[in-house]
Amino acid sequence: MTARLLVAFVGVMHAGIAQAAPFELEWSAPEGCPSRERMLFATRARLGEEQHDPSALPELFVRGTVTVEGGVVVLDFRVNDAIGEDRGERRVRFDDRTCEAIEAPASLVLAMMIGVARARATQEPAPEAPVEPARIEEPKAPEPAPARVRPPRPPPPSEPPQSAPMTVGLSGVASHGGLPNVGFGGALRGTATFWGSVVLGLEGSFETTWAVPAANGQATFRRFDGAVLIGTPIVRSRSIEIIPLLQGRGGLLTGDVSGLPSAYDATSVVGAFGAGALGRIQLGQTLRFEVMPDVRVPLSRDEFQVRRTGELIRVHRPAAVEARLSLGFAWELR
Secondary structure (H helix, E strand, O other): HHHHHHHHHHHHHHHOOOOOOOOOEEOOOOOOOOOHHHHHHHHHHEEEOOOOOOOOOOOOOEEEEEEEEEEEEEEEEEEEEEOOEEEEEEEEOOOOOOOOHHHHHHHHHHHHHHHHHHHHHHOOOHHHHHOOOOOOOOOOOOOOOOOOOOOOOOOOOOOOOOOOEEEEEEEEEEEOOOOOOEEEEEEEEEEEOEEEEEEEEEEEEEEEEOEEOOOOOOEEEEEEEEEEEEOOOOOOOOOOEEEEEEEEEEEEEEEEEEOOOOOOEEEEEEEEEEEEEEEEEOOOOOOEEEEEEEEEEOOOOEEEEEEEEEEEEEEEOOOHHHHHHHHEEEEEOO
């Protein structure tokens, strides 16, 4: 693709070099991408215009927008002239590049678009003035030359709506501290990415454990809870993504005892705040392998007890810090 752009660019520059209309660049890109100054310098170098007059009024206005969608860098360019007429637009996807590495190909695409706009401007015929019959007029005093007025800057084009990549995943979970022994179960998790770097998610999970002794009987515990997740990626590439997350959780902890003369069952409301990290490994176009370790601090630690002949026997109390690990698969919804 780069070779074809170079050939087209040389042809366009040969046609439009006589009328090098100055241009102005409005640049919007996430952190880590080339800055506006770097893009201006690289584009002017492509055009052979390293030396330019900063006082010259721009005749072309360019808007460049960079977005990152699921590890793919997308670049949108739009060129308008001084009166706001559209002089071309283009979208380029960089599937195998980081945002920092798009400076060279992006400046080449922008230089080619500016060359095309200049060439078209030189080819448009100027409107012919109507011919009026000659007439004799009395000489008038010379009028002062009109002040040079800078043409109004066209309003910036509206940005295209940014997509919010979404994933839905199913995981197996194992925990320690919230239930007696080791808890195990499953979780259903959905996430969406907004503004390119903010990840919001919802999760529902179920955990249980094998029976533990309770006086002369056995007690079984189960936990049902939901969580709200929020975080931002610190590592994002084509094959891997790591997202630290904060979470708030709430749900129900139930316990029932069997093997005693009287049946016992109890249900309590539980809540916790936690933090973890969601790691994603790309397995296919839309399939991801997910791993998420996290720790939680419960808001309350109710103790579960049973009574035997007037004596209260402690069966279980959640730990002050709980740990959990989930492994599973997620699908990206496009």
